Amino acid sequence: MKEELLATFSNHFEQPLIDEILEAGKLVEVPAGETIMDIGQYIRSIPLLLSGAIKVLREDDEGDELLLYYLEQGETCSVTMACCMGQTKSEIRAITETETEMIMVPVQKMEEWMAKYKGWRNYVFESYHNRLNELLQTVDSIAFKNLDQRLVDYLQKKVEVTNDNRIRNTHQEIAYDLHTSRVVVSRLLKKLEKMKKLVLHRSYIQIVDL
Template sequence: MNTLNEIIEFKTSLPIRRKLASYSIVKIFQAGEVIQRENAYIKAIPIVSYGRIKVVRTDDEGREIFLYYIKAGESCIMSFLGGMYNETAKVKAIAEEETEIYFIPVNHIVPLIKEFPEWLEYIFRLYHKRFEELLEVVNALAFKKVDDRLLSLLKIKCEMEGKSTISVTHAQLASELGTARVVVSRLLKQMEDAGLVTLGRNKITLLEEK
């Protein structure tokens, strides 16, 4: 099991690391498990030790749209804000693979901010990163065609996995893009014909662009 000293992606003093560790409740989630549901009150702030969390937004008909990933050393800025103001979650968080999380109860967040300026810096850095990622989502929805969004999503997944071949179904991709499975299947076949990907059974290999 990793320690907070090893996983948090910012410079911190030893005292805050000790406090974070003492406050934390550690849990492990398996791939596909829902970590946070929409409209549920946020009782603790997650910091990922290892693994990856997929954050999505769901509409009234149950369709999902992928927003961003939370990886090792990162937390969820939505949880920070919702927890601080006693609001319900506006997004759903799902374990993409086996994921270990340090949960810090929300009642410790404000005292930590007051006592340790670097904790606030960590929050601001996360906010900046997530804001840029959400702008990319808005830009893609507003200005990009579905095939461009699909290719971008495949590149993100390959980057997160650290390899060119990923295990994913057409239905999963369709859900994350907010479109139909048949649309994704058709676009992937076009991409394969164009030499951008090779398709296997629940596997996709992203090829180098010529």
């Protein structure tokens, strides 16, 4: 675990901080498709991603979901941090997009390290900044882009975070992430296929040129 932690976070953290993370943190390996944090849960620890990707979702009053952003290697979730610091329930759902390896850090250590390590403070502030920008991009996408472009952006991001041009989500799962209907998603995917941007297979979508 030490080698992975050093490779991922050595540019962010001081050596004494890395030593403390190794002592206090718990290494967790999670397969793809697992919910690691759910709406309404109290959060006692935060994830530091060593590998893999996690998608973060918001749910409306009717139970429909909207994809907010992805977490990737070297990142953490600032929403989780805020819940930890405020001792409030989670307002997001986090699901592993791919097989994911992470270190879970107890919340009390996070507070201690804020006062103790400049590297940790910078990392936390950078995380808040990055997540805010991603949330603004999500808002802009909903407000200013048509669903055709949102779908293309979504597929491109999927390829990026999974490093695979075969997307194995069902049309219904994509519809959930984009907060729309399966029928609309299927129609737009057919349109992209006619444009030779992708190929629809029975169990996956082959991205060709988006």
